[in-house]
Amino acid sequence: MKFAVKKALSSSGARVGVLEVGICPAPIETPALLLATRKGLPHFISPDLLPSLPSPDSNLLQVSPMHFLEGLSTTTISKLGGLHQMLGLQQHGIAAVPRDSIQCLPESKAATKLGASFETPCGRLLIKPKDYVEMISCMKPNIWASLADEVPAWVSEKRNKTSVDRTLRWLDDCISLYPEAGSIFGAIVGGTNLEERKRCAEEVAKRNVSGYWIGGFGLGEGIDERPALLRAVMDILPDEKPRLTCGLGLPEEILQGIAAGIDLFDSTYIYSLTVGGFALTFSLDNSGEQHSLQSDQIGSDLTKINLRATAYRKDMSPILENCTCYTCKNHTKAYINHLLNVHEMLAQTLLEIHNTHHFLRFFHVIRTAIQDGSFEEFRQAFLESRREHFKGEAIST
Amino acid sequence: MRNSIAIAVPLRLRPNISNTLPHYKFRPTCFHSHEGHTISCVPDPRPQAKPMALHFEILGRFNRARAAQLTLPHFVCQTPLFMPVGTQGTIKGLTNNELERIGCQIILGNTYHLALRPTSELLEEAGGLHNFMNWPRAMLTDSGGFQMVSLLHLADITEEGVTFQSPVDGKPMLLTPEESIQIQNRIGADIIMALDDVVRTTITGPRIEEAMYRTLRWIDRCIAAHKRPHDQNLFGIVQGGLDPELRDICVKGLVERNLPGYAIGGLAGGEDKDSFWRVVAQCTAALPEDKPRYVMGVGYPLDIVVCSALGADMYDCVYPTRTARFGTALVPEGVLKLKHRAMADDTRPIDPTCPCMVCKNYTRAYIHCLVTKDAMGSQLLSYHNLYYMMRLSRNLHSSIVEGRFPEFVRDFLRTMFPKGDVPEWVCNAMEVAGIDISSCCAPFPPCQENDSSNELEQLNKVKIEI
Numbered sequence: 001m002k003f004a005v006k007k008a009l010s011s012s013g014a015r016v017g018v019l020e021v022g023i024c025p026a027p028i029e030t031p032a033l034l035l036a037t038r039k040g041l042p043h044f045i046s047p048d049l050l051p052s053l054p055s056p057d058s059n060l061l062q063v064s065p066m067h068f069l070e071g072l073s074t075t076t077i078s079k080l081g082g083l084h085q086m087l088g089l090q091q092h093g094i095a096a097v098p099r100d101s102i103q104c105l106p107e108s109k110a111a112t113k114l115g116a117s118f119e120t121p122c123g124r125l126l127i128k129p130k131d132y133v134e135m136i137s138c139m140k141p142n143i144w145a146s147l148a149d150e151v152p153a154w155v156s157e158k159r160n161k162t163s164v165d166r167t168l169r170w171l172d173d174c175i176s177l178y179p180e181a182g183s184i185f186g187a188i189v190g191g192t193n194l195e196e197r198k199r200c201a202e203e204v205a206k207r208n209v210s211g212y213w214i215g216g217f218g219l220g221e222g223i224d225e226r227p228a229l230l231r232a233v234m235d236i237l238p239d240e241k242p243r244l245t246c247g248l249g250l251p252e253e254i255l256q257g258i259a260a261g262i263d264l265f266d267s268t269y270i271y272s273l274t275v276g277g278f279a280l281t282f283s284l285d286n287s288g289e290q291h292s293l294q295s296d297q298i299g300s301d302l303t304k305i306n307l308r309a310t311a312y313r314k315d316m317s318p319i320l321e322n323c324t325c326y327t328c329k330n331h332t333k334a335y336i337n338h339l340l341n342v343h344e345m346l347a348q349t350l351l352e353i354h355n356t357h358h359f360l361r362f363f364h365v366i367r368t369a370i371q372d373g374s375f376e377e378f379r380q381a382f383l384e385s386r387r388e389h390f391k392g393e394a395i396s397t
Numbered sequence: 398m399r400n401s402i403a404i405a406v407p408l409r410l411r412p413n414i415s416n417t418l419p420h421y422k423f424r425p426t427c428f429h430s431h432e433g434h435t436i437s438c439v440p441d442p443r444p445q446a447k448p449m450a451l452h453f454e455i456l457g458r459f460n461r462a463r464a465a466q467l468t469l470p471h472f473v474c475q476t477p478l479f480m481p482v483g484t485q486g487t488i489k490g491l492t493n494n495e496l497e498r499i500g501c502q503i504i505l506g507n508t509y510h511l512a513l514r515p516t517s518e519l520l521e522e523a524g525g526l527h528n529f530m531n532w533p534r535a536m537l538t539d540s541g542g543f544q545m546v547s548l549l550h551l552a553d554i555t556e557e558g559v560t561f562q563s564p565v566d567g568k569p570m571l572l573t574p575e576e577s578i579q580i581q582n583r584i585g586a587d588i589i590m591a592l593d594d595v596v597r598t599t600i601t602g603p604r605i606e607e608a609m610y611r612t613l614r615w616i617d618r619c620i621a622a623h624k625r626p627h628d629q630n631l632f633g634i635v636q637g638g639l640d641p642e643l644r645d646i647c648v649k650g651l652v653e654r655n656l657p658g659y660a661i662g663g664l665a666g667g668e669d670k671d672s673f674w675r676v677v678a679q680c681t682a683a684l685p686e687d688k689p690r691y692v693m694g695v696g697y698p699l700d701i702v703v704c705s706a707l708g709a710d711m712y713d714c715v716y717p718t719r720t721a722r723f724g725t726a727l728v729p730e731g732v733l734k735l736k737h738r739a740m741a742d743d744t745r746p747i748d749p750t751c752p753c754m755v756c757k758n759y760t761r762a763y764i765h766c767l768v769t770k771d772a773m774g775s776q777l778l779s780y781h782n783l784y785y786m787m788r789l790s791r792n793l794h795s796s797i798v799e800g801r802f803p804e805f806v807r808d809f810l811r812t813m814f815p816k817g818d819v820p821e822w823v824c825n826a827m828e829v830a831g832i833d834i835s836s837c838c839a840p841f842p843p844c845q846e847n848d849s850s851n852e853l854e855q856l857n858k859v860k861i862e863i
Binding site: 042313 | 486490510523529530754757759760762766770771772
């Protein structure tokens with residue numbers, strides 16, 4: 001794995017970088033999105049449809065090793081030659097991160113000094129560094145996060161401090177157990193405690209890691225608490241190594257993370273939208289302005305539409321007129337509405353394709369804004385105009 | 398109210414008629430050599446055919462089996478062919494471009510379901526189901542009749558039509574022949590099916606005869622109601638249960654109406670295989686040579702091979718996609734149950750001979766960890782299973798055209814029954830079809846006792862020894 005910062009803004013922590021990973025056909029520009037997967041493949045988009053997504057933007061996947069504990073032994077994965085072979089995705093970059101925020105959730109109450117605990121479909125599992133490293137060595141991902149003890153925002157100071165101690169110890173274990181690994185990203189935790197965050201960052205920065213995985217977010221902290229915590233960590237970390245985070249899924253949160261200096265994001269936003277029957281429609285205008293939308297969209301909050309709404313029964317237009325994804329080029333809102341009504345899986349497949357495509361384009365627009373030096377304005381315009389319709393309603397009553 | 402075509406035929410209603418079927422001679426309208434192909438076809442001596450929206454051209458034969466080109470308004474198809482069932486306007490989880498890549502030529506939509514949601518009026522407004530789901534190839538809709546059998550406890554069948562209770566809102570729905578055709582006209586498929594009075598073959602008694610004659614009366618109502626004969630082909634359905642007399646009357650009655658194609662209905666409902674093949678054999682012998690024959694509800698690969706040998710051209714079934722959702726893959730040896738614990742360590746592809754995306758990229762072990770737990774598992778297995786069916790269709794077509802149909806059948810049977818235990822019904826059917834499968838049948842030297850979890854491996858070993 002190779003990473004280099006191409007342009008960093010002085011006004012904020014935002015930066016554009018280039019990531020070369022595995023045998024990806026082309027280098028990937030950051031900030032970038034890692035696609036969420038279940039057992040290595042997207043939830044609904046079958047692998048032969050992946051090439052229809054923007055490339056190489058769509059070539060980064062996040063995989064949780066815990067998914068495979070349900071039915072596939074590490075020996076078998078090893079025999080198959082690792083994840084890339086097993087999944088038939090040799091040209092993709094795979095980042096192994098235990099937490100997937102949908103089905104593999106950190107359970108801080110059950111963690112012990114021996115290992116981290118996760119709630120999974122196979123029940124509650126205690127994962128020790130040794131077992132984790134064994135999984136990683138069989139799976140051979142391009143990037144992997146060290147084992148972390150993530151805690152929610154409401155735990156006691158003592159518990160929070162313990163989580164940092166454990167995480168650092170486990171990082172050392174991971175490094176010593178598998179020194180020649182694919183690139184290890186040191187995990188940084190510390191909850192909502194500024195001092196602990198700094199301490200953890202300082203310690204991890206001392207270790208020989210290829211990048212940083214900043215965990216402990218999306219676990220109960222307020223969205224306003226985050227900037228200070230992120231800044232505290234970023235200020236300590238060296239600029240030249242990539243930063244990956246988990247738990248920052250919404251567009252607003254992505255922008256927040258990018259402003260602080262995060263390069264890679266995994267997000268469950270697309271999955272939640274898809275299973276809810278939503279399609280993203282927010283504007284991808286370079287300025288960030290959201291007003292340029294059709295104001296007559298029904299069942300919409302100008303950012304997404306709910307295709308279950310009866311208003312779409314006869315709507316023979318695509319989700320977005322100028323979207324170039326497979327779904328918008330081939331199908332109408334009426335058809336997806338019908339599929340949702342009759343509980344057909346194709347609805348989720350089509351929605352996941354569109355939502356992934358749209359979100360990847362969002363990242364592209366952000367990168368352009370950073371390159372042009374207009375990121376802060378973009379972010380401002382985006383956040384303000386996105387909530388515009390709420391303001392209108394509040395005033396009229 | 399009997400159909401005037403029926404001569405006073407004594408009703409011979411026998412509960413078990415499988416052992417009393419007369420031997421049916423093959424009545425060719427084309428000449429053929431003993432182990433060869435068609436030499437020439439006698440021109441159609443019947444009066445001027447009605448305008449049809451299809452063209453059926455036979456490209457090759459072996460005895461009763463035929464390979465043909467079926468030209469429909471939306472697509473040119475090769476038969477024999479299998480039609481996946483996309484009940485509600487989609488084949489479970491697969492996109493149109495995947496279906497095209499797999500080689501699907503015609504897909505089936507169900508009138509009953511589509512009339513409920515999204516309604517035929519909406520489909521008409523959308524320019525037909527083709528437009529609505531953006532499927533560029535051919536489509537067939539059934540009449541809604543099969544639901545009568547499946548939902549029988551809710552249905553009331555009279556001369557007027559069928560009433561059932563809508564499962565969506567509980568309101569009574571009446572499906573008359575006219576209504577069924579009107580709905581199908583709005584949906585716009587290339588082939589539409591007449592509403593027939595279908596009864597399960599396991600039922601006996603006067604009901605079967607009543608249903609057969611009603612089917613004939615209803616076909617006239619369907620023909621009268623059909624507003625689009627120039628771009629939609631109305632197929633009649635032969636009923637009559639397992640009674641050869643009734644079947645014969647029905648075939649004659651339908652053929653008199655000079656329809657673009659004919660279906661053999663009322664099978665695939667639990668009857669024993671021996672009765673099943675005999676009905677198919679009787680009907681294919683009696684139906685006109687130059688029109689397609691569609692055996693409804695037939696989907697097991699073995700059944701398709703046998704029916705093709707007997708002269709049928711088109712098939713449909715939910716089996717490949719339904720069995721995929723239960724974790725079962727179709728393979729040349731039969732089926733592979735991916736849920737089985739033994740699959741967890743099996744690093745081979747599902748079918749080493751299959752060139753589909755799933756078999757080229759994934760192993761049994763990986764699919765095992767997906768099936769029944771993740772949507773992706775069903776999707777990948779449905780993809781493979783449909784690919785298998787399309788490959789079977791292509792192989793049937795090309796082996797007949799290339800003059801190696803008997804070899805294909807023998808290979809197929811040897812792979813599926815390596816111990817030589819070809820079922821008797823298959824042997825009987827192949828005899829009528831004029832295909833020599835004696836080299837596929839036992840006696841073979843007896844095999845060792847097999848552990849069920851290694852069965853497939855043992856089967857492969859035995860095959861190599863032969």
